[in-house]
Amino acid sequence: MTSNKDVYASGAPQDGTDLRRRNGPGRHNGAITPSKEEIDDKKLQKPKSPSPSILSTLDEYEFLAAPLIFTLLAFFTRMYKIGLSDIVTWDEAHFGKFGSHYLKREFYFDVHPPLGKMLVGLSGLLAGYNGSFEFKSGEKYPEELNYTFMRLFNSAFGAVCVPLAYFTAKEMNFRRSTVWLVTMAVLFENSYATISRFILLDSMLLCFTFTTVLCWARFHRLRDQSFSIEWFIWLFLCGISIGCVCSVKWVGMFGTALVGFYTIEDLWNKFGDVKMPKVELGQHLVARVVGLIVLPLLVYMFSFWVHFLVLENSGPGDAQMSSLFQANLKGTDVGKDSPLEVAYGSRATLKNMGYGGGLLHSHVQTYPEGSQQQQVTCYHHKDANNDWFFYPNRSMPLYDQEQPVSYVGDGHVIRMIHSQTGRNLHSHAVSAPVTKGDNEVSSYGNTTIGDDKDHWTIEIVDDAASRDWSKIRTLTTSFRLKHTSLGCYLRAGNVNLPQWGFKQIEVTCVKENQPRDVYTHWNVESHWNERLPAGDPGSYKSPFLRDFMHLNVAMMTSNNALVPDPDKQDDLASQFWQWPILNVGLRMCGWDNNIVKYFLLGNPIVYWGSTLSLGVFGAMTAWYLVRGQRGYDELKPAEIDQIHYAGLYPVVGWFLHYLPFVAMARVTYVHHYYPALYFAILTMGFVVDWMTRPLARKDKRIEWAVYGLLYVLVIGLFVLFRAIVFGMEGDNKQWRHLKWFEKWRITD
Template sequence: MDFLSKKPLIKAEKNWAGTSSKNDASHAARGEAAVDWPLWILTVLSAVTRFWRLGYPNVVVFDELFYSRFVHMYVNGIFFFDSNPPFAKQLIAGAAYLANYSAQNETFAKIGDAYSPETPIWVLRFIPCLFGTLLVPLSYCIVRNLGYSQLAATISGVCFLLDGALITGSRFVMTDSVNLALLLSSLFCILRFVQSRPLSGSSVLWGLLVGLFMGLAISTKYVSFPSLLWFTWIIFRHYWKVLDDLSISAKRLVEYFIYCVLIVIFVPVAVYVGSFLIHLTVITKAGPYDTMMSTRFQASLEGGLAAISRGQPYNVAYGSQITLRNHAGVQDNACWLHSHKEVYPLRYDDGRGSSHQQQVTCYSFKDVNNWWIIKHPNKTILEVESPPEHVRDGAVVQLVHGVTGRLLNSHDVAAPISPECQEVSCYIDYNITMPAEELWEVKIINQEAEDRYWHAIQTNVQLIHVNSKTTLSISGQQLPPWAFNQFEVVSSVQLSKFTLSLWTVEEHRYSTAHSGQKEREAALLKDEFIPDKATDLSLWKKFWELQWSMLGLSRDTVEEHVYGSKPFDWIMNDNGVAFWAQKGSNRQIYQLGNVVVWHTGACALLVTVVALSLVVLVRMRFPEIFPNHHIQWIRVCFAAEVALGGFVVNWLPYFFTDRTLFFHHYYPALGFKFLLLGGFMGEIMDLCRNKEYLAKTVQALVAVWIMSVIYTFVRFVPITYGFDELSASELHGLEWRESWNFIIRNS
């Protein structure tokens, strides 16, 4: 077997991608074995390095703190909210369901908490581990399909095989290995697609697989998006080249274009939407994360708000008792319009004076002080009349605080934290020249119903202060301890343009006559509803609401984190991540890349960029040196487009990202870097192929490099797997860079 053979693993009718190819006859003539032994050996070793003692440790490791909880909620049909799509979690939950993982109460408080004895830990970690195993054979096949030898493909395979960061990321209940494997699967199918004759049977098959894997990748993690854009570019660049083929009719070219659009846009979108529809069909019960969603969404879930809102009156009327939830919420939590008997301090810390009126805040918990009564401004009664007088769009109302009986008020006094806005209070008559300004106009926003009445759950409203024409809003600012660290409510013109000014009636009941304030307060505390029917919200509406909520969360800036890192740190493996440390010992799992692999890859990146730049400049002056039709030049251009381009689009955008970044954001770029390294070594070996001395020298250097990779992998095995405890001095000996912060206990 010729270990340096350049033949791709596929049989192409024509070399549509422009990479080097040989036919099967010449392949057999060279005596190459039908079985690709390097591929099989690498695959077996990959399984060993990933699955070896997979159930260890039997405690929560790093982000298993969240993902194990999500899986448990999935299996039990409980709604949860995550900033990434659900596909990988669905796979893990499916395996867990088959293993009867449902009854365990997995409510972990911190990393290191033990799983219950009945938890099938091996099953929970199986799916990420399986996809982590597939990274090695996929990388090998991709490099072979780019036209490089088995040795070049083996180099890429070894990078994936013995990289400690990828091994660690594959052995626990996380989704990064699943995402990277799906991206590599997409790329492999793209190579098969572009090397097939347009619209042939193999072209149609591989094209559909391209769309499927692209859809599954973006349905797993949003960090896939740059890769998918690049894959789309590769396919349409391929189509542009196919236009030169005069053997293909114009009609077939149009059909091929439509098919390319189908596989890179419509199929991935269909898969993405389908994953969410399955997601929303399965998780139908209320849970701790449903407060991230709107009142309507919560009311459609079984239990929770649904148990409160079912059976309550639909139309808001004068005399209605209501709770008002802010549409935007604060700090990813819901909050309700709230008041209590405490008043604003006479003077704030900055020396400004206040109205000394009763405080009005936004409170993130259910509380009796969240109840308000809608009052007609020209009537004194606080009960719903018979028949009820419903509140319409444009109606003027007063809001009476249910417990204290004071009216919601605003006036020309600066708010405590946001002085550019007006203060909101409940009015206390101090017999001074500050009259009450207690009238509010109801403005209905984006209501689906056409009757223009104010509805519970279904309607978003703005409350416009009649005197100042400002809008009742939250500012998002947290108040000091004198307001129990609740959130500021203001009246503002500027904030009226944002969802901070939208309110929804969440809980609603028609109040009955009470003889006094104490009786009304007692009624607010004890009244409950008996559920009679579910609130209807279609899957499609749930899908769109969930998309907007996830988008909003993804835009939020994450606070600084001890294991945060920067794009430049990723190139040379400057930072690692502590996944787990055993209490009282130095046994730990620390995510760290293989230094030899990462540094070699960084050098390959730099040399490739410099070399290609020089070649382009030389060809401008001497085009005959590298003619366009030269097979090696064609392969270099295509491989660089795939691997180098893929690295750049997955790495460069993070320099413009205003949020804390972590190592897992680098996974896609890392995969392309390892592919580039295999292609880079393949080109060097091909340049030396006809010079025996140089060829043997390069092969010897490759052998030394592989041995160095193996040595580095073995040195760091104790912290890659956490099986063995090292002494403090041994751990210090592994700190090859000052930025690697191992957890070292000297005792």
């Protein structure tokens, strides 16, 4: 007898009937075989893929969603309650005023290049502002001035920094979690958010610094695609960005130096590649010169060209420019109705033709040492103490208005008499107060008392309007004044006197005869003489390149003169060592309970974490160098490349932006650290990314726990200190919980 088990095992039916007939159509040996109808039905049905989860969708589209979300948050943190305070806050008093000059088209002078201030002027133009407000510090904005729009325009540059940081971190080959950390560090950096909310240059400076780093990082990633269209695009974008950042503030030149170091290293490596054809090496060199030197210089010069084009009217900065430049401004008094040729008895102002030169000046104050005679300086502001008379020397007859007019010319020995004090321009064998190798120049005696040390010989150097050098002409003639007795030449370099000389430019008598030294060249700027007919000396144009150089040297000179005054205390100033450790903040306005207050202070975890990362990177680099020297070969070429370009270069960028403020003598404030802070943040991103890679390989959950803690700290501290960003209203005492250190003067 056969069991059921044997039957199912053999696949035979118990009753002997045919299995196919027994099981019906589509069944064979216990398996289901689809019928023709079933097959046709299945052909009509599309296969269903498993529905994707929300997390997998977000993961797939992170490259779109993340930068969009970060950008929206950036605009919120930079623009929320931006119009709350209706008073001129901190340096809005300066840069708002400069914007007004563009709207009124009045020439002004400042130590910074013009691009950022032109953008401020553009914001005012778009806001319908007419340039009439004076932007006095602490003054309330008038109703007709849409200061909120001007601030919004400015804050957009600060907001754009956040997506720029995101894409830069991606180009540096950081993992996604690190990319988010770097972006959040920029997004929730309180000082970045605060300073972006006002009419200042710093958000523009940061924006173009960020674009420069992004373009450099992308260009480096394309190093294996040399001379491709994309390679050229990013090379030229980097050059344009360098030109823009340098056109906002000269601090941008430190970022230029970083790209310069990279370029030198890149070309040096290519030079060492013996397989590379020399023609290709030459092409690389030419491409770098055009893209990273010529193009930035053209952008920088173009900003000045527009600056000169817009500011066509006479304004408060005229005296910093050459006489010919001033004479071509609308509404100027320089050269207007001035007699063309200078005669004895003429009253005139003498302009130094060196770059940044001022007007020959004297005042009743005396030198505290040396001869202790009346001071002679160079001064950029126009006043009556700049006026001098051309007089005959002591061997000639006294000047007599009744006598025929006698013109001053080449080779004449003259006296220059100060109009306000009646003293003679004088020099003697006494060392100058600052430049000890030169002779002191002073004002001495009067029209009757004096000696031959009051005599100066005129040496004409050039004339922009005539080949006839026999006479001195207003504006167009450049000449030197040689001391007849000592043989030295009247000179005004870019050396500033101490406080006792009011920080004005030192005037000396230089012993070396250097005809090409433009600081020994002078011209007559303004000229008055009732006995002479009016001329039109301002009909000659001043060349752009000369004006460009002249203004840049003047900016450099004035910037170097911004040194701390030992007799005054600047409560807003700070020292370089205080910035990386967040030792100090800055009050941006008055601290009364009835006004909205803003305190410039960074996010503690961002500052301390980024500063700590600089030290950690140094220790990590030393560790790998020592191990490499001992024969340990633990780093792959790709890892070495990552340390080099994503770690070392941000550290170099930090040093380039930080160390100059250690060395410079000028007064410094906390916002001077902000470009350097960005490179410290990138360094922090690299260090965290590198240190957490073992965790990522071991357990992703541990890695995300570490990053999650960092995210919470960055966001949490921003929220805790949000009031210093969005504005502190009411009694100062309610913010005492934010005063962690004595230097954080938030409450008192």
